[in-house]
Amino acid sequence: MVSTQLIQVAVFLAAAAIAAPLGRFFRMGAVLGYLAAGVVIGPYILGPLYQLNNVESILQFGEFGVVLLLFVIGLELRPIRLWAMRSAIFGLGTAQLVATSLVLAAIGLALGLNFGQALFIGLGLSLSSTAFALQVLEEKGEINTRHGRLAFSVLLFQDLAAIPLIALVPLFAAGGSEQPAMDLRAGVLAIVTIIGVIVAGRFLLSRLYRIIAATGVREAMTASALLTVVGVALVMEAAGLSAALGSFIAGALLADSEYRHQIEADIAPFEGLLLAVFFIAIGMSIDLGIVVAEPLKLIAIVIGLVAIKAVILYALGRWWGLKSEPARRLGLAISQGGEFAFVLFAAGVGAHVIGQHLADLLVLAVTLSMAATPLLLLTDETIFRALEPEKPEYEVPPEGDQHIIVAGFGRFGQIVARVLRARRIPFTALDSNVEQVDFVKRFGSRIYYGDAGRLDILRAAGADKARAFVLAIDDVDASLRVAEMVRKHFPDLPVYARARDRIHVHKLMDLGVEIIERETFLSALELTHRLLRGFGLSEPEAKRLLATFKRQDEKRLYDDYKYYTDLEKVRANAKTAAVELEELFARDVEELKLPEEEPALVGAERRDGRRSAGSPRKDG
Structure with a gap:
């Protein structure tokens, strides 16, 4: 007879294998695909067919994926970099938590909740989903942008804030509580535990991995990496703290280790699979009974939550120096509720802060707000690209005589222009990226917004009187189009071209361009020269x-x-x-x-x- 547990494992693996590709195929993202798969295989649709009976245990197991995610994030954040982010973490993070909580609490008071309930719900809903938001940002390729880093800072502060919030739940109960939220002993234990993890990780982990690496057994390295995460999680939970925070600290302590990349490679498969289980379990936990019974109330909570958080985050992003588009992306990316809300509201029910029905409604709203995040980001991309204002008319550069034209003012063109400017050789720079032009102009450079592939722009720039033409455009197709235009209409103008690769060189040669430099060739040779010298070769031998x-x-x-x-x-x-x-x-x-x-x-x-x-x- 086939094991029920084996069938359940097969269902989960099938859901994970099918959901992510389908989600990305429909441009919804893997996370939303996992959520949808969770709903389908959950207790309301396919669950009874394979005897699904404990979604809560699956969700708890999947939460270990969040622990691994934060461990990997910690590996990427060296302590010096974390210290450099302190203003964003504690400045922007505090501002978001306070502003969102107060606005949501005010709405709760207006709806008839008492002060303790309103503030408790406001704080719970102000927390966003670290796992969800970071996964979506990574899929969109925005995790390393400025708004992506600010989003991470806010999420990290929220994870730190969730710890005392969970401990202080009894204080929000109506009329207070006889049970102290956190006595002195518990507080001291928490601080000692964190310090102990930091000290042990700092002085023991690297030595431990060095010993294991010396054995040459790769499986032992993988087991040690997982044991590090599990061990720290157990220690932190025993002290009443967040396992996710502990894993993040452990990862940050190993960020300077020479084994960081090996550990990350070993952890990555487990992290990805367990995160998939986590998101599928969230989809399975959606109570379709509440959706059917109170759809309008549920929709109102979700829309209100997402809109309020997005607006506040947008305003804070602008205050922090972001432009409109990245501030909007910041707001949408972390506008959802978070997984800590599940724990917080469950603790609130146990402490008689809120009732079970209200907690179920809020948990479902948080889950749906997570599902809304990738859809909102996709909608934002679609709408604002369509509504993007037309680019301004190209500028008409002044006519020059005996000057040099630089087409493309990116990193390559800027170096050429800086040398020319230092030697006081006149030049006219053209670039078709209006943002780049505006940015460079602020530093006093002579650059004009124009397409060097247009004959009228080239004539206005004085190509017929120029001494040379520097083709520094990065895009291969645009580079070839400009080269063809220049060689056709200004055959006597010397062209000095940048090429991306060998095929680009050959295509430029087809157009009659003679002086070509591959963009990485000379720099690679110079680096190799230094490498050979460092390796011990003599200068003549290296050359x-x-x-x-x-x-x-x-x-x-x-x-x-x-x-x-x-x-x-x-x-x-x-x-x-x-x-x-x-x-x-x-x-x-x-x-x-x-x-x-x-x-x-x-x-x-x-x-x-x-x-x-x-x-x-x-x-x-």
């Missing part, structure tokens, strides 16, 4: 090896150009070139046994008669 590589790479670049559209021939040539390069290096090693002065190397390069490999010239 000779790199010069050999440059000559061989240039030869291969010209050979590839003859048939660069034939991928099979390019691959075959690459294999031949690799063998030839290896032979050249081996020959160099033999030659370097004899004393040879560096000037002889320079002379050899000149006799070779070729340019730098980064500056190919079209044959014929």
